[in-house]
Amino acid sequence: MSSSYKAPLDDMRFALFDVLGAEDAFQRLGFTDATRDILDAVLEEGARFCETVLAPLNAVGDTHGCTLDKDTGAVTTPPGFKEAYAQYAEGGWAGLVSPVEFGGQGLPHAAGVPMKEMIDAANLSWGNFPLLSHGATEALLQHGEDWQKQAFLLPLVEGRWTGTMCLTEPHCGTDLGLLKTRAEPQADGSYHLTGTKIFITAGEHDMTENIVHLVLARLPDAPAGSKGISLFVVPKFKVGRDGAMGDANAVRCGSLEHKMGIHGSATCVINFDGAEGYLVGQPHKGLMGMFTMMNTARLAVGLQGLGLSDRALQNALRYSRERLQMRAAGGPVCPDKPADPIIVHPDVRRMLLTCKALVEGGRVMGYHGALLVDEAHHGADAAARQRADDFLGFMTPIVKACLTEWGIECTYHALQCFGGHGYIAEHGMEQLARDARITTLYEGTTGIQALDLMGRKVMQLQGAGLKVILGEIAAFCEAHAGDATLAPFLAPLVAKAGEWQQLTMAIGKRATANPDEVGAAAYDYLMYSGYVALAYWWARSVAAAQASDRPQAFKDDKRDTATFYFARILPRTLAHAAAIESGIGGLPVLPLE
Amino acid sequence: MSSSYKAPLDDMRFALFDVLGAEDAFQRLGFTDATRDILDAVLEEGARFCETVLAPLNAVGDTHGCTLDKDTGAVTTPPGFKEAYAQYAEGGWAGLVSPVEFGGQGLPHAAGVPMKEMIDAANLSWGNFPLLSHGATEALLQHGEDWQKQAFLLPLVEGRWTGTMCLTEPHCGTDLGLLKTRAEPQADGSYHLTGTKIFITAGEHDMTENIVHLVLARLPDAPAGSKGISLFVVPKFKVGRDGAMGDANAVRCGSLEHKMGIHGSATCVINFDGAEGYLVGQPHKGLMGMFTMMNTARLAVGLQGLGLSDRALQNALRYSRERLQMRAAGGPVCPDKPADPIIVHPDVRRMLLTCKALVEGGRVMGYHGALLVDEAHHGADAAARQRADDFLGFMTPIVKACLTEWGIECTYHALQCFGGHGYIAEHGMEQLARDARITTLYEGTTGIQALDLMGRKVMQLQGAGLKVILGEIAAFCEAHAGDATLAPFLAPLVAKAGEWQQLTMAIGKRATANPDEVGAAAYDYLMYSGYVALAYWWARSVAAAQASDRPQAFKDDKRDTATFYFARILPRTLAHAAAIESGIGGLPVLPLE
The missing domain is CATH 1.10.540.10 (Acyl-CoA dehydrogenase/oxidase, N-terminal domain)
Structure with missing residues (x-):
């Protein structure tokens, strides 16, 4: 089972x-x-x-x-x-x-x-x-150049080939400026790549006839650091400018990692030994191209956390309805059975409702991020596209980090509902927990998402995206003022939105005095932001349910789950706000040795 | 490695x-x-x-x-x-x-x-x-009877035999009242036990010549439910009243569980098929005897969480000092190296310090629980022993649940410090996370600890243990009033102690109207209590360090870690208090189907 x-x-x-x-x-x-x-x-x-x-x-x-x-x-x-x-x-x-x-x-x-x-x-x-x-x-x-699109894109879109992103090397993950893989230009305009990449997901497999590696490497004349990195396309089997597949390239899987979870996924060490490849985009501008890819990949990893959370919740709900232990505190709910199903116990409900609130609210948050991608590309005018792009840039690290951190939490609670049985492989709950554990690590750890949010999206871009969501929240609350069903949610939402803005400004001020204040606040600011954003999505969910022609039970369920969220999850912002406010002074230096 | x-x-x-x-x-x-x-x-x-x-x-x-x-x-x-x-x-x-x-x-x-x-x-x-x-x-x-002590205790104490606790059956874990294993009295005063027990740790192995199972079962005339359970000693090889080891008993390991972690530990299904055993203590009073064992076992599982947390922290500290990525925000700390060690980054410090605060503070809390065991048994007079027993009863679920929940958290943070490398088996961090996952499940889940604390130790015993710790905190704060080093810790500690008392009374009041309020508050009350207790232990740690003849660096380190704890961890009580205060109203009922 x-x-x-x-x-x-x-x-x-x-x-x-x-x-x-x-x-x-x-x-x-x-x-x-x-x-x-x-x-x-x-x-x-x-x-x-x-x-x-x-x-x-x-x-x-x-x-x-x-x-x-x-x-x-x-x-x-x-x-x-x-x-x-x-x-x-x-x-x-x-x-x-x-x-x-x-x-x-x-x-x-x-x-x-x-x-x-x-x-x-x-x-x-x-x-x-x-x-x-x-x-x-x-x-x-x-x-890509036109011939590259014809040669590589068509089979990728058709699904005949798959692709990879080859960034990480043994000594550098986050800090790509340190990378060493080299690309030597050849007389025919191609390049020969040499180096070792690690943690390459789907780097080698038997599913398709070819694999297209997108590889970061240095040209011989590259400046040091992150401004000397170029992007190359390097196929497993050589591909000519006419798109014809040729001999095996000098690309080889050196080993597979033994991992905590996602055992079915091939995480490869890939060795390039003078492998033939082609430059994609401008020399030394590869990191920028790779960041474009990484942003959608980050949203996608957020969805992984969401998907695992939902599967975990579904199974925990089923088990909590089947498993009979103890009687409800107020007297038997199922007197005809030897004991009540554990779903009647308030502490089991707490765990299930935590998952439900994070899954259903998180779904809206994750899908909204995807909609912003479309708006940013296809919005009616430059202003609309810019607005969507600001919003997307601000939300991407939040979606990635929060949905994956919540994935860890939901798979934890769901396993916990099974008691000791959750620890046993046959129920499948422990696989979900092990699989979820990768999601806060790859495509940038939670700490890296937090720095992207705080350092880049808030400090460098002056919180352009924050302004968009604060504006939306204000407009939403104004539009629904006087709505009795929404009233319990709007007042705390307005208060939190105001606090969010103030906290942001306070960090910004402190950071001008000490740049370490950014890193000191980053994680708690990210989680704080996620919880306030989720409060907004829950309030909107209640409004949308009310406005829909769905059954009353559906509307009640959304309202009840929102009530739970505001009562029991949103208060986590109090702890995060206190941590943010304590600043770098509460974060002593640890000795280097 | x-x-x-x-x-x-x-x-x-x-x-x-x-x-x-x-x-x-x-x-x-x-x-x-x-x-x-x-x-x-x-x-x-x-x-x-x-x-x-x-x-x-x-x-x-x-x-x-x-x-x-x-x-x-x-x-x-x-x-x-x-x-x-x-x-x-x-x-x-x-x-x-x-x-x-x-x-x-x-x-x-x-x-x-x-x-x-x-x-x-x-x-x-x-x-x-x-x-x-x-x-x-x-x-x-x-x-045990005298002959049982002579026959079974001597080899157990010597380590020639090991013991087990056989409680759980496939259909009952928490709800032992449902258990079905039967014990038939024999003419010679022994019993024949028949039934299946699951999750039996060390239930079968090759380390010792015999294994002593302590088994819960029902006598033929047993009342239904938890008041009809008796305790038996059932050895793997039969043992006579003279202590002599005889033939193999009808006790057999039916299978081993495949688990998320603790693979080296034998978690057995044990089948008793008319196995010879002896009654321990009074008929139908077995659960009481087992609870005595469970209380010390719960403190011991708390220490498991602590031990894993410490090992995880030690390795994360080492890795964070070795791994070079990015420069410190304020400029290079190690300009002679290609990048700075990640321990300089505030967000890495946050994770390490969280572990440090929970490990070192948790150590005091865990050891204090053990000292209470000695006080409760050997205190000078009945009043002293009662006081220790009240305190111990109150702290046992807190120590068990908090040290194991913190074990989950610390192994999480420590793995996170390794980035993607933490997910790879060779570093050993993912084993610590998998092993830690059992500790919030066995010997009573966190939810069960919370119900023991809230339902029994607070409601039934009227918070006798809480009064002891509140008295200790008040006395400690009074004794150190005016101490400049302690001043930053005493004011928040006094405030939290007062809030703790008020929250407790408020839950008690609400529970008289609706018994489900106990379960609704239990988990958050337990965690709240753990964080306030830890604040007390950290304040005492700072005082003890100051009073000791240890180097100034040691004293500073304790003070700095306490500062971090009060600034960044203790505020979690705000979220737990809010959840408690929202009561059963914030915890909607979930449908039974």
Whole structure:
């Protein structure tokens, strides 16, 4: 009895259409094909694939893992993974949100996020194989030469090839300025790359006929540090300018990492030994190109946290309804049974409702980030696009860090609902907890997201994105003033929004005196921001439920969960605010030795 | 390069002797042999054993796990475990705190806790084999007949046999009233036990010649529910009233659980098939006897959380000093290196200091609990013993739940300091996180500890233990009024103590109207209590450091860590207080289906 998964289509539709108004937004942004009918069909078909093909392979991937043939460097994926990928490619899922001109289906980015969430919830390890193709696709779309788009993009969008992002080296992860991989220019305009990359997700596998590595490396004349890094495309099998696949390139998987979780995902050491590649974009500007990819990858990792949280919650709910232990404090609820189901106990409800509030609120927050990607690219005018881009830049680290930290928390609570049984592999809960543990690490740790938010989005960009969300909150509260159902939520939301602004200004002021104040505040500021943003999304969810034609039980459920959120989760901001206010003075220096 | 461990002897001595005044206490309680010289020698020798024998086997146990021969039911422990146990028994460690009359060394309970912490930090899985012997020893000491003590206690204290606690069955864990294992009386005064027990730690292994199971079961005439449960001693090999070991008993390991962590620990399904056993204590009073065992077992599991936290912190500190990434915000700290060690970054300090504050403060809290065990047994008069027992009863769920929840948190932060490398098995950090995950589940989940605290220790016993600690805090603050070093800590401590009392009374009042208010408040009340108690222990630690003849750097370090604790951790009480105050109204009912 492994853990089960059912795609929460109703709540996905609620988040996307009722709360976020995506149907109108897609039309406004010019995605005329993205009608409600089309999107509903995509959701239904995606759910079927994830529930019936991917979910059953989740435990298989954990048990079997990937294996490396050390003689050939070939990686074999867990049983069934390759066949599932073939179905995925055949179904056109690889190109769901890619441009029609390169063979994609041209749907908006936000229309693809429910499918991403479903894939991650159904089988995170498997999902990491197609995931990285999106990053490679985007980098080539934005920075690639025309021939590169023709040669590499078409098979990526078709799903015949997959992509990777090769950044990290043994001595550098966050600090890419230290990287050593070298690219030597050749007479024919290509380059020979030499170096070792680590933690390369889907770096080698047996699912597709070729793999497209996007690699950061230094040209011989590169300036030191992060301003001397260029981006290259390096295929596993050589690809000519005509797109024809040739011989094996000098790219080899040196080893697979033994990890805490996501065993089905191939995390590779990749050795480049004079491998043939091509420059993508301008010399020495590779980091900028890579950051473009990283931003959408960060939103995607946030969805991984969300998906795992939801799957964990679903199973904890089921178990809490089945498991009979003790009687309710007020007397038997199920007198015909030997004991009451544990869902009647307030402390079990606390754990389940914590997950529910973070999952359903987090879903709106995550989908909203995706909608901002579409707005930033396709908004009506430059001002609208800039506004969306500011908002997106501000929310990206929050979405990534909060949804993954909450993923850790939700998989913790859900396992805890199982008691000792949660620790046993057969229930599948401990796999979810182990798999979730990667999400606050890769694509930038929570600490790195916090520095991006505080140092770049708040300090350097002067909180442009914060202003947007504060403006939205004010407008929302004004529009719903006098609404009796919303009243319990609006007053605390207004108060928190005001405090958010004040805290931001106070940090900014202190940071001019001591730059370490930024790092001292960063983590708590990020979490504080996440909780206030979630309060906004919960208030909007209550309003959207009221305004919808859904059953009263649905409306009550949203209101009750929001009540729980405001009463029991939002007060965490008090602790974060106090930590922020204590500043660098509360954070003594630790000795270097 | 697995994770390393060095016993923190200096801080252990500080907690036990400087903060808690254990040297005087032991003399006062009549342990005349427990002099500082003796205890120092025990610490040194224990550290040597744990660092050199147990710690190197930690990764071995994780990799190899235990194996079951399905034909014979025999369990083989990981390579080296058996030999390590032989050294442990030979060294007299099994009987360290057992009475001299049964072959023990007669040291006070609190003198044994640093050794427990070291064992758990060095190798939690291995430590679970001797751990359960203590519970069996205590149950027999307190409830066994004379011949049972002679027959079973002597080999347990000597370490020739180990013990288990057989409580849980497939359909009941927390709710032992549901248990089904039956005991049929025989003509010779023995019983035949039949039933299946699960999650039996050290239930079967190859370390000793016999295993003594303490088993809860029902007599034929037993009343239903928890008032019809009796306690039995059931050895793996039959034992006569003369202590002679006979044939194999009808006790068999049916399977080993596949767990998230503690792979080296044998978690067994144990089948009793008419197994010969003897009644321990009065019929139908077995649960009371088992609860005695469980209380010390709960304190011991708290120490497991502490030990893992400390090991995780030690490794995170080392890595944060070695790993070079980025420059400090204020300019290079190590300009001769390619980048600064990450320990200079405020957010890394935040994670390390969180662990440090919880580990060092938690050590005082955990050791204090052990000292209360000695006071409760050996206090000068009935009033002193009652006071200690009240205090102990109140602190036991707090120590168990908080030290293990903090164990989850500290192993999380420590892994996070490693970035992606923390997720890779070779660094050993992910094993610590997986191993720690069991500690908030077994011996009663955090939710169960919270109900014990709130329902029994606060409501039923009218907060007798709370009054003791509030009295201690008041006396401490009064005694140190005017002390400039302590001033920053005393005012918030007094305020929190007052709030603690008020919150307690408010819950009590609400609970008279609705019994579910107890469960609604329980978890947050427990965590709130833990953080306020830790504030007290940190204030006392600062005072003890000042009063000691230790170097100024040590005194500064304690003061700085306390500053961090009060500035950044204690404010979590704000969130918990708000959750408590929101009551059952913020915790909507979830549907049963």
